[in-house]
Amino acid sequence: MKALVLSGGTGSRLRPITHTAAKQLVPVANKPVLFYGIESLVAAGVTDVGIIVGDTAAEIRAAVGDGSRFGARVTYLPQEQPLGLAHAVLIARDWLGDDDFVMYLGDNFVVGGITELVEEFRRSRPDASILLTKVADPSAFGVAELGPEGGVLRLEEKPREPRSDLALVGVYLFTPAVHEAVRAIRPSARGELEITDALQWLVDAGRTVRSTVISGYWKDTGNVTDMLEVNRTVLEALPPAVLGEVDGDSELVGRVRIEAGASVVRSRIVGPAVIGAGSVVRDSYIGPSTSVADGCVISGSEVEFSIVLDDSRIENAGRIEGSLIGRMVRMSGAARAPRAHRLVLGDHSQVQIAP
Template sequence: MKAMILAAGLGTRLRPLTLDRPKPLVDVHGRPLIEYNLLLLRRYGIVDVIINLHHQGDALRAALGSGDTLGVRIVYSPEDPLLDTGGAIKNAASLLGDDDFLVLNGDTIIDLPLDALLAAHRARRAAATLVLRHDPEQQRYGLVEIDGEERIRRFLGRPAEVETALVPYMFAGVHVLSSRVLDYMPDPGTTFSITRATYPAMLAADEGLYGFPFAGFWRVIDTAADLARANAILEERPPLHFL
């Protein structure tokens, strides 16, 4: 299995730290942010990794190189202009191949059991499986409704654009995709969001999209406050299971 880490963003909300470096290289508790995802993948034997590049892309490529020092094999997918989440994935389609693949947001740290996620995805023969969670700040992120069988029924946007009688989950920025997701995407080079464009189109076609509820450690590094909070929590808690 291959994985893709989305790492091309401008990191504007984390300035001035991101003026001279890409956000994935910002230090979080003694490690570059992107290293957490790379080590998580390696822990589960997923060593073929595609990373998209834009802001300070040369710096990210120089820092990570081929990935051999971290035990992974990295291939880069440059973007100019930025293509958003869906566009980034479609742009890398030739690198991802025909098998199921993982996609992780490069600004996220998650203590996730990838083996359980992949097992759930395969057992359901899902078109895609999204890691979901309840969070006090979930209105900051894309919200998702699931039914009693954890099948996704609706995307509510960011912040929620409609009211719902159900308690929505937030999308945690990690998903497993089958290659047929690519069939619902426009041509490479198009800028679009996978959660706003692709996944709603797949729901309309009755494709099997599922949630994977997760209550463990998760932090996203969007702002200086997020960074300070992540550093404080990582200092206090036991090490993440993949370190």
């Protein structure tokens, strides 16, 4: 069995962060989301991995390499334009050959991994197997309608009037039967080859499409709210450790990880939280569900339920919460009255300011 990992999207919902970084490499708990997916595949015994890449190919290649760090063998498959999930299967045809495969969306996060799903697929080997979960707004996802016995009846991509609240999770398993399906379908109204249409073709052709409804944790980390929620979930299981320096005037409460080379001075950190290698926290408060990446400086500030990326500085900035702070950001308190906000914002930025 092989794995086809999709990492070619533009990440429009995470702008401006993704103007300069691949969305699959935005970290949660100081590790890129994409890495969690690759680790889940390897844990399930799938080590031959093809990664679909687009405009951010160089960045993905630099981060993942040949896959040996994960115990995998990685092949990169260029996709000139993101023309749909089924299009990714189409261009990967030669590499996939006649092998069964897992298709895994590189910005998705499934707590607990996919080992049981892969093992069941290997045992029963339907033509396709999909994961479903109940969501509040199914119109934002691919949606499946199941029959009385749980069989898959109908699938539709982002329907205006969903027939159910069951959304497709970004993990699919296929036999080579799917190749006939992706060749048979036509682009949707939004100009993409939809994997939901390929699955519907299989259903209509009388092929076996099975589904598993999961009640566990799944997130599509394509927006800031979900990124922060995934970060919180992962931090809750992070092993606490003090590998850096914490002075006697500081306090660590709960599940806190201080990486090597980091220093905490006259500060209070309440977990779950992680402070990355080489970072400095001075005269500050770091609250629960916060990840501070490598090489950061936080001084005279409060940060809670947030992600701070590499080499950023937050100094005398008051209280920050529910935020995603990019790489090499400089944030500081204004030195003079009257009280005012002074901002330099990139395209597509979103800011909430208390009056």
